Amino acid sequence: GQNIDQPTEMTATEGAIVQINCTYQTSGFNGLFWYQQHAGEAPTFLSYNVLDGLEEKGRFSSFLSRSKGYSYLLLKELQMKDSASYLCAVRDNQAGTALIFGKGTTLSVSS
Amino acid sequence: DGGITQSPKYLFRKEGQNVTLSCEQNLNHDAMYWYRQDPGQGLRLIYYSQIVNDFQKGDIAEGYSVSREKKESFPLTVTSAQKNPTAFYLCATGTGGAEPQETQYFGPGTRLLVL
Numbered sequence: 001g002q003n004i005d006q007p008t009e010m011t012a013t014e015g016a017i018v019q020i021n022c023t024y025q026t027s028g029f030n031g032l033f034w035y036q037q038h039a040g041e042a043p044t045f046l047s048y049n050v051l052d053g054l055e056e057k058g059r060f061s062s063f064l065s066r067s068k069g070y071s072y073l074l075l076k077e078l079q080m081k082d083s084a085s086y087l088c089a090v091r092d093n094q095a096g097t098a099l100i101f102g103k104g105t106t107l108s109v110s111s
Numbered sequence: 112d113g114g115i116t117q118s119p120k121y122l123f124r125k126e127g128q129n130v131t132l133s134c135e136q137n138l139n140h141d142a143m144y145w146y147r148q149d150p151g152q153g154l155r156l157i158y159y160s161q162i163v164n165d166f167q168k169g170d171i172a173e174g175y176s177v178s179r180e181k182k183e184s185f186p187l188t189v190t191s192a193q194k195n196p197t198a199f200y201l202c203a204t205g206t207g208g209a210e211p212q213e214t215q216y217f218g219p220g221t222r223l224l225v226l
Contacts, residue, residue: 042219
């Protein structure tokens with residue numbers, strides 16, 4: 001079966017660094033994705049990892065450890081506009097090209 | 112103007128009524144997907160299609176039907192058999208390739224409410 005776990009909510013202050021963790025269990029892992037979703041809007045793609053290690057994209061970085069079934073999204077220099085839900089999703093070979101999503105982590109950034 | 116369009120933005124359904132949600136894309140993507148999002152539930156896959164005239168059930172296909180007669184269009188019908196249809200419905204597209212980095216792009220969504 002497939003299972004993806006993320007914390008439900010997190011809070012942080014402007015300018016800080018926050019790490020959102022994601023653990024997963026799949027039988028045919030073929031990539032992990034992070035999406036950002038503002039309230040009432042569609043998810044937008046942030047990053048993907050398929051090999052172990054850290055991928056950096058500006059203020060956002062994503063890390064993957066396939067042996068541990070673990071990923072994190074790191075957000076630096078937080079801004080108020082980063083308040084959103086962050087969705088972890090995996091691609092499983094047994095589900096074709098569709099993505100399997102976690103329930104998302106709602107991040108609230110305060111001043 | 113390229114992208115994915117979903118219409119309408121808000122849709123109201125009466126008890127026992129079928130309704131159809133539209134999803135159109137001009138990205139020339141082969142694969143299209145329908146997800147449902149409920150508060151606290153994340154996105155759940157309803158149906159997906161990797162090529163015209165072919166589609167597969169996702170995790171929660173009961174009470175829904177789809178068609179893929181054209182590459183650009185993947186309409187979703189919410190039938191009266193779906194007992195709890197109130198949700199945010201998201202359509203997504205992708206190239207449909209097997210590469211791990213092949214990502215999905217989402218439309219703006221349709222919010223369905225039952226009267």
